[in-house]
Amino acid sequence: MPLESIRNLVRDDLLATDQFIISQLESNIPLVKQMLEYVLTCGGKRIRPLVLLLSARALAHHGQKHIDLAAVIELIHTATLLHDDVVDGSTLRRGHKTAHTLWGSDASVLVGDYLYSRAFQIVVDLKHQPILDIFAKATHYMAEGEILQLVNCNNADTTEEHYFEIIHRKTAKLFEIAAQLGALLSTDADNHIAAFRDYGLHLGLAYQLIDDAIDYSQSAKGAGKNVGQDISEGKTTLPLIHAMRKSAGSSLTLLRDAITQGSSKHLDDILGIIESTGAIKYTADSAKHHAQKAKLALSHIAASPYRNALEELSSFVVERTY
DSSP: OOHHHHHHHTHHHHHHHHHHHHHHTOOSOHHHHHHHHHHHTSOOOOHHHHHHHHHHHHTTOOSSHHHHHHHHHHHHHHHHHHHHHHHHTOOEETTEEOHHHHHOHHHHHHHHHHHHHHHHHHHHHTTOHHHHHHHHHHHHHHHHHHHHHHHHTTOTTOOHHHHHHHHIIIIIHHHHHHHHHHHHTTOOOHHHHHHHHHHHHHHHHHHHHHHHHHTTSTHHHHTTSOTTHHHHTTOOOHHHHHHHHTOOHHHHHHHHHHHHHTOOTTHHHHHHHHHHTTHHHHHHHHHHHHHHHHHHHTTTSOOOHHHHHHHHHHHHHHHOOO
C-alpha cells in the first residue's frame, strides 16, 4: 500500500491536524510567522502524526483529542529538526535549504524553543495527567539522546549497542509515544496500550536505520540530503560500524580517520568499502527485522483498515528511498 493510500484513510484527520497547527502558531512576530510557514511547508511526510491518528482510529477513538496530540507530535518533531540542523550544520533538509542557513542559528534555536513551549501549552490544556507525564518524560529522554549523539561525535569506537541507544532516544521515542498516546486516548487496556507503544518503538528504529542506510546510497539525493552527510558530521551510524567490523588495514584506517576528522574527503573510497562489506544490506536487514517486530506487536489488535494501514506503514518505512 503506497503512503498516499495510507494517508487517505485519515485524510480528514490530517487536514484537521494541519489546520489546528496553523491556528496554534499565530504570532505577532513576523520572523516567527515567516520561519514557521517555511519549515512547515517544506514537504514533510507527517509520518509521526499519521502514526498517532491511525493508532487512535484502530481502537475506535471518537472526539478531537487525537487531532490536538497529532499536532503536538508534529510541533515537537519540527522543533527537534530546527535544533538538529543547527547542531549538525546541515545545509539541506528534504531538498530545501535548512532554516538556519536562511535566518541564522540564533533564530532557528529560538523558534525551535517557541515550538516546544507551544506544544507543551497544548498538552497542559488537555488536562490529562498521564498524557502530560508521558510527554515530559519523553522529551527529556529525547534531549538526552541528542546530547549523547553530540558527545559521541567523531568516536570511531562506537558500539552497535550504543548506536541503538542513541537512535531509540533521538528518533524512535517520538514514534513510540505517538502510537502509545493514540492508544491511550482510546482504551484503558494496558496490553493494548503496550502493544501500540512497542509498535511505535520498532517502527521508529526501522525508520532511522533506513535513514542511515540512505545516507550512503545514491538515493540520498532523492531524499534531499547530501550523500555521506553523516560521516562529514562525524556520526558513527550502523553502516560504518558494520563496515569497520568487516575491514582491516588501510580500509579500516581510512574509515576511522574519516570519522575522527569528520571528513568526507575520501567519500568515493568510503562508499566502496561500505558496499564491499555489505553494510547497507546489513543495516536494511536490521530495519526489516524491526519492521516485522512492529507488525507482530499489533497481532492481537482487532483487524480493521486502520490496523492494516499501520502494518503497511511499517513496510513503507523499510522500502522507501527518501
